[in-house]
Amino acid sequence: MKLWTHKKLRTNIIALFFLISTFAFGQSPAPDTSGLRPHTIAMYNGLFEKEWSRKFVDEWNAIPDSARVLKGMGAVRFVSVGAESVSTIMSFDSTGKAWLPGSGGVFLMTADSIPTFTAKLEKWAEFMEGKFNAVAGVLTKKISYKGPFTLAIKYGFQFNKVAPVGKRIAEALHKK
DSSP: OHHHHHHHHHHHHHHHHHHHHHHHTTOOOOOOOOOOOHHHHHTTTTTTSHHHHHHHHHHHHTOHHHHHTTTTOEEEEEEEESSSOEEEEEEEOTTSOEEOTTSSSOOOOOGGGSOEEEEEHHHHHHHHTTSSOHHHHHHTTSSEEESOHHHHHHHTTGGGGHHHHHHHHHHHHHHO
16 A cells, blocks of 8 residues: 555656646747637537537547546536637546536536636637647646646646547537
């Protein structure tokens, strides 16, 4: 048990060092140079709406390797700021399976206690298109994060698995 605790502490220290060094050495906010075409950004207009969220949960849960990376994370809010702001809350259980509050799971958190990721639609589109990763997005303020820092360290790199699933859902809904 002592070895596991030491190993976990070492892993967290390394992750913290990486985050601090990445932020300190040149990860300042940059002007929008993504070059995403307007039709690519428009494909994400339904991002975080009910239909997108339901489809995301279904696809996420169908991919065991992806789902496993967010096991035990709990509830998270995603907010897209645009002409009309849209948000969704998803919860990730002890196995990493996602569910939406009100879809049969038990939801005990208050809205203010939920870790929240907020960005403009254009920045979410860039993230889903792979223009930057989750950690860089938060460190450069392309994606705003409000919540426990320990959660951000533990799941920061694993959140990169969200982007390809989110992109597939946006593409499928855009083709409808």
